[in-house]
Amino acid sequence: MVMNSCILYVSLTGNTRKFAENISNELKIPAVFDITTTEPTAVKDFDMIILGTPVHGFNPSKESVAFIKRLPNGEGKQAILFCTYRLWKGRVFGKLKGEMKKRGYSTILCVSAKAKEFTDNDFVEPIQKIVKTLTK
Ligand SMILES: Cc1cc2nc3c(=O)[nH]c(=O)nc-3n(C[C@H](O)[C@H](O)[C@H](O)COP(=O)(O)O)c2cc1C
16 A cells, blocks of 8 residues: 655756656655755655655755755654666765654665666666555
8 A cells, every 4th residue: 555655856957857757657646846846844744755866976966955854853754765867876875864864764765767868668667666665
C-alpha cells in the first residue's frame, strides 16, 4: 500500500521535475511540490516524503538542503530520496540522508537517474524500485 505521500523536488533545467512527474504518474501521488515555491509546513500532514534534487558539485542543490533544514519535525516519518545527475553523484545521498535524519525522518530508499539528456525511459528502473519498496 502506498502511504500518504508527497513529492518534493528542485529542478533548474527540468530533469528532476520530469523524474518527479513520472513518480507522480506511476505511483498516483497527486501532491507534487516545487520546493522553491513551497513552504516546508506544506508537508506536515504527509507520512512519507519523496524528495528529489539535481546533483550540484557532487552534492545536493543548496535549495534542497535549505528546505530540509526548515522541515517540521518528522519523527517517526519516512523519506525516499531521488536525484538526477550527468556523471558523478558524489555524496548527494549521504548529505541528504544526514539532513533528513536531523529532522527526524528515516530514509528507506535512495534512487538516481543518470543521463545527459533524459527521456521518460531513464526513470523506469528507479521508479520500479520505489514501487517495490512502497508496496512490499
Ligand atoms: C552548477 C551545476 C553543477 C553540477 N554538478 C554536477 C556534478 O557534480 N555531478 C554530476 O554528475 N552532474 C552535475 N551537474 C549536472 C546536473 O546534475 C544534471 O544535469 C541534472 O540532471 C540537472 O537537473 P535539473 O534539470 O533538474 O536541474 C551539475 C549541473 C550544474 C548546473
